[in-house]
Amino acid sequence: QKEVEQNSGPLSVPEGAIASLNCTYSDRVSQSFFWYRQYSGKSPELIMSIYSNGDKEDGRFTAQLNKASQYVSLLIRDSQPSDSATYLCAVNNKRGGADGLTFGKGTHLIIQP
Amino acid sequence: KAGVTQTPRYLIKTRGQQVTLSCSPISGHRSVSWYQQTPGQGLQFLFEYFSETQRNKGNFPGRFSGRQFSNSRSEMNVSTLELGDSALYLCASSLEAVGSYNEQFFGPGTRLTVL
Numbered sequence: 001q002k003e004v005e006q007n008s009g010p011l012s013v014p015e016g017a018i019a020s021l022n023c024t025y026s027d028r029v030s031q032s033f034f035w036y037r038q039y040s041g042k043s044p045e046l047i048m049s050i051y052s053n054g055d056k057e058d059g060r061f062t063a064q065l066n067k068a069s070q071y072v073s074l075l076i077r078d079s080q081p082s083d084s085a086t087y088l089c090a091v092n093n094k095r096g097g098a099d100g101l102t103f104g105k106g107t108h109l110i111i112q113p
Numbered sequence: 114k115a116g117v118t119q120t121p122r123y124l125i126k127t128r129g130q131q132v133t134l135s136c137s138p139i140s141g142h143r144s145v146s147w148y149q150q151t152p153g154q155g156l157q158f159l160f161e162y163f164s165e166t167q168r169n170k171g172n173f174p175g176r177f178s179g180r181q182f183s184n185s186r187s188e189m190n191v192s193t194l195e196l197g198d199s200a201l202y203l204c205a206s207s208l209e210a211v212g213s214y215n216e217q218f219f220g221p222g223t224r225l226t227v228l
Binding site: 031032034036042043044045046049051088092101102103104105106 | 148201220
């Protein structure tokens, strides 16, 4: 059973629209959730972290967390071509009593000018 | 504040050789985690070091090892390289031990090619 699942895409969104990225996780005890952006050939860059149910906004980005349904999402408003990248969802969960981050395989987002 | 640095950025090795990669965390960060990224498997956790101790370990063979020094710098070593070890190796640092509310910041990575 995959621990963190994301639709691999590509997800194509017109410039200026809202891009919606989703992630589901299997471990109910997960407590913290992160979104990373990775451009081709580059390393992941932290965009958002969210720990409580509800929405968290930072500029054009909004992270949404629903622990009961075990999903976390990322909304990107006013999408720009520079937002084209792979977005990785990461979940902190405990394995054998120790903490660790588990990553999804990422969603490839394309913003069409 | 300088970010996470990794050296070397690129490496080409042949099967059977060993390799050592280095990572310097963000100043003041005490935890260093290592990940392997491949197109097929995505980002996979290798291990985490905190206060010079391995705190967590992923599901990788014993050929993969690491250590952390008193200044929080970390090295990882891969012995008896196999073709399948070709990957981007990423180091991530966090202020404290990876836990529920600690964010990790990645370095630029080391691209390892095994021929």
